[in-house]
Amino acid sequence: MNIIACIKQVPDTEAQIRVKADGSGIDETGIKWVMNAYDEYGVEEALRLKEKCGGEVTVVSLGPARAMETLRTALAMGADKGIHISDPALEGADAFVTASALAAAIKQVPYDIIFCGQRAIDDDAGQVGSILAELLSIPQITMVTKLEVAGASAKAIRPIEGAQLLIESSLPCLITAQKGLNEPRYASLPGIMKAKKKPVDVKDAAVLGVALDKKLQVLRYVPPPARAAGKIIAGDDPVAKAAALAKLLREEAKVI
Amino acid sequence: MAKGVWIIAEQRDGVLRKISYELASTARKLADQLGEEVSAVVLGAGIANLAPGLAKYGVDKVYVADHALLEPYTTDAHGEVLAKLVREKEPAILLLGASSQGKDLSSRLAGKLATGLATDCTDVRIADGKMVALRPMYAGKCFAEVVSAANPQMASLRPNVFPAVEKAGAGEVISVAVALDPSQLKTKVLEVQKDATGKVDLTEATIIVSGGRGMGGPDGYAALEELAAILNATVGASRAAVDSGWRPQTDQVGQTGKVVSPNLYIACGISGAIQHLAGMSSSKYIVAINKDSEAPIFSKADYGIVEDLFKVVPELIKECKILLS
Numbered sequence: 001m002n003i004i005a006c007i008k009q010v011p012d013t014e015a016q017i018r019v020k021a022d023g024s025g026i027d028e029t030g031i032k033w034v035m036n037a038y039d040e041y042g043v044e045e046a047l048r049l050k051e052k053c054g055g056e057v058t059v060v061s062l063g064p065a066r067a068m069e070t071l072r073t074a075l076a077m078g079a080d081k082g083i084h085i086s087d088p089a090l091e092g093a094d095a096f097v098t099a100s101a102l103a104a105a106i107k108q109v110p111y112d113i114i115f116c117g118q119r120a121i122d123d124d125a126g127q128v129g130s131i132l133a134e135l136l137s138i139p140q141i142t143m144v145t146k147l148e149v150a151g152a153s154a155k156a157i158r159p160i161e162g163a164q165l166l167i168e169s170s171l172p173c174l175i176t177a178q179k180g181l182n183e184p185r186y187a188s189l190p191g192i193m194k195a196k197k198k199p200v201d202v203k204d205a206a207v208l209g210v211a212l213d214k215k216l217q218v219l220r221y222v223p224p225p226a227r228a229a230g231k232i233i234a235g236d237d238p239v240a241k242a243a244a245l246a247k248l249l250r251e252e253a254k255v256i
Numbered sequence: 257m258a259k260g261v262w263i264i265a266e267q268r269d270g271v272l273r274k275i276s277y278e279l280a281s282t283a284r285k286l287a288d289q290l291g292e293e294v295s296a297v298v299l300g301a302g303i304a305n306l307a308p309g310l311a312k313y314g315v316d317k318v319y320v321a322d323h324a325l326l327e328p329y330t331t332d333a334h335g336e337v338l339a340k341l342v343r344e345k346e347p348a349i350l351l352l353g354a355s356s357q358g359k360d361l362s363s364r365l366a367g368k369l370a371t372g373l374a375t376d377c378t379d380v381r382i383a384d385g386k387m388v389a390l391r392p393m394y395a396g397k398c399f400a401e402v403v404s405a406a407n408p409q410m411a412s413l414r415p416n417v418f419p420a421v422e423k424a425g426a427g428e429v430i431s432v433a434v435a436l437d438p439s440q441l442k443t444k445v446l447e448v449q450k451d452a453t454g455k456v457d458l459t460e461a462t463i464i465v466s467g468g469r470g471m472g473g474p475d476g477y478a479a480l481e482e483l484a485a486i487l488n489a490t491v492g493a494s495r496a497a498v499d500s501g502w503r504p505q506t507d508q509v510g511q512t513g514k515v516v517s518p519n520l521y522i523a524c525g526i527s528g529a530i531q532h533l534a535g536m537s538s539s540k541y542i543v544a545i546n547k548d549s550e551a552p553i554f555s556k557a558d559y560g561i562v563e564d565l566f567k568v569v570p571e572l573i574k575e576c577k578i579l580l581s
Contacts, residue, residue: 011394026394124392131364133367143360160356161356161460164451215372215404216404220401224397227542230554230558232561232562249543253520256580
C-alpha cells in the first residue's frame with residue numbers, strides 16, 4: 001500500500017502567543033516547534049497500516065527550513081521517505097495555497113490513502129485536508145476516531161453531535177485524524193539514527209507550479225477579546241455562597 | 257456580479273438544527289447592511305416543510321434540494337449539489353455552521369469553489385462592502401480578522417454564539433432540481449450509532465457543569481450529574497479528568513477536546529489551564545468553584561467561589577431545586 005501522511009510543524013501548545021504590536025503576526029521568538037498533535041495520529045495510523053498491509057509511508061510537509069526536523073521525527077517513527085515543500089514564497093500561505101502545493105507534490109507519487117490531522121493547532125482552521133481531497137478528486141472522511149482498511153475500501157467511525165457514524169469510502173481516499181484514533185509511538189533511538197539516512201525530496205513552489213494567490217487574507221491579528229472582570233462571591237460558609245450564586249445566576253445573569 | 261447572503265441550513269431527521277436559525281439571523285443582519293436578500297438552502301429527503309421555519313428568521317428565499325441521495329448527509333452529495341447551485345446563483349456571502357457537518361462541508365465546498373473560508377468564527381461584520389470575519393487561532397490565544405479575496409465569501413459560525421432573532425421573511429420556496437447519480441457518491445453511511453445517554457451534546461448544550469482534577473476521581477461526578485439534571489445541563493470534564501480515566505474522551509472540553517459555547521459553564525475543581533479555556537471561553541457566563549484562590553480560572557470567571565467544591569455543589573443542588581421548582 002502507498003500511504004501518505006501530511007504533517008505540519010506548529011508551536012508547542014504551551015507556547016505563549018504574543019501578537020506583534022502592529023497586528024501583522026505573532027512573535028515567534030523562543031517558540032518551541034513540534035509536530036501538530038493531530039498529524040501525529042495520522043502518521044501513527046499510516047505506520048500501523050503499513051505494518052498490517054505492507055507498503056510504504058511517505059510524509060509530506062509544507063513549511064520553512066525548520067520543518068525538516070518534523071519530517072525527520074516522522075521518519076524516525078518509521079515513515080520511509082519525506083517530501084519537504086519549502087519556499088519563502090509560500091510563507092503565510094492560506095489553506096487553499098497550502099492544499100494546492102500539497103496536491104501538486106502528491107500527484108507526482110502513487111497513493112492509496114492519505115492522512116491529515118483534523119486541524120492544525122496554530123491556525124485551528126481545519127480546511128487543508130478537505131481542500132486537498134477536493135483538488136485530488138478523492139473522497140474524504142473527516143474527524144476519524146477508528147479506521148479499518150480492507151481491500152479497496154476504508155471503514156471509519158466519525159463522531160458527530162449525539163452519535164457516531166460508521167462510514168465506508170472507496171480508495172483512494174483522504175482521512176483526517178481526530179484524537180482517539182490511536183496512541184502515537186515515540187521515535188526510538190535506532191529509529192532516529194535510521195531517519196538521518198532516509199530520503200527527503202525538497203521542492204519549491206515553482207517546481208510544483210503552484211499558484212500563490214491566497215483566497216483568504218488576514219487583515220490583522222488581535223489579542224483575544226477581554227472578558228469583563230468577575231466577582232468572587234463573599235459569604236460566611238458554603239451554604240451562604242451557594243445561595244448567593246444561585247440567586248445571581250437567576251436574577252443577574254438570568255441563565256437558570 | 258456576486259449578490260446576496262446565503263446560508264446552508266442544517267437539518268437532522270427532518271428537523272432544523274438550532275444553528276440554522278443563528279445562521280439565518282446573522283445573514284439577515286449582514287444582508288440588511290448590504291441592502292440585499294437572504295437565501296437559505298436546505299438539503300435532505302422529505303424536507304420541503306422546513307421552509308416556513310427559516311422564513312421566521314428573516315429568510316427571503318428558501319432553496320429546497322429534496323432527493324433520496326441527500327439523506328443522510330454525505331460530503332459528495334451535498335457538496336456536488338451546493339457547488340452547482342452556488343456557481344449558478346453567485347451569492348456574495350455564504351454562511352454555514354461550524355458543527356460537525358458544517359466543518360466537513362464548508363471546507364470541501366471552499367475547495368470546490370476555490371474561495372476563502374473563515375472557520376469557527378465568533379463575529380462577522382460588513383466593512384467596505386465585504387464580510388470581515390473574526391476567528392480564533394492558537395486555541396483562542398489570539399484572533400484574526402480575515403476577509404475572502406474571492407466570492408462567495410465563506411464563513412462557518414461557531415454554534416451558540418450568534419443570536420437567533422425572529423424577523424418575518426418572505427420565505428419564497430424554490431425547488432432545486434437535483435441531478436445526482438449514486439456512482440458519484442464515493443462514501444456511504446453504513447450505520448448511525450446514537451449515543452446511549454441521549455443527553456445533549458456538549459457542543460450544543462445551553463448549560464454545562466464540568467469537573468476537573470479537583471474532582472479527585474470518578475465518584476464525585478455523581479453530584480455534578482445531579483446538578484446537571486436539575487439545570488437540564490450536560491456534564492463535561494477537563495483533560496486531567498479524562499486522561500485519568502474518570503470520564504470518557506467525548507466529555508472533554510478544551511483545546512484537544514470539544515469547543516463549547518453554553519450560556520452557563522460551571523467549572524468545578526478546574527484550575528483553568530490555557531488549553532481548557534480554549535474550549536470554553538465562548539461561554540456567556542462562567543462560574544468557577546475551586547478551593548485554590550490562585551487558580552487561573554478565577555480571572556476568567558464571572559462568578560467565583562473559593563471553597564471546597566464538595567461542600568458547595570450539594571448546597572447549590574439544594575438551592576437550584578428550590579429556585580427551579
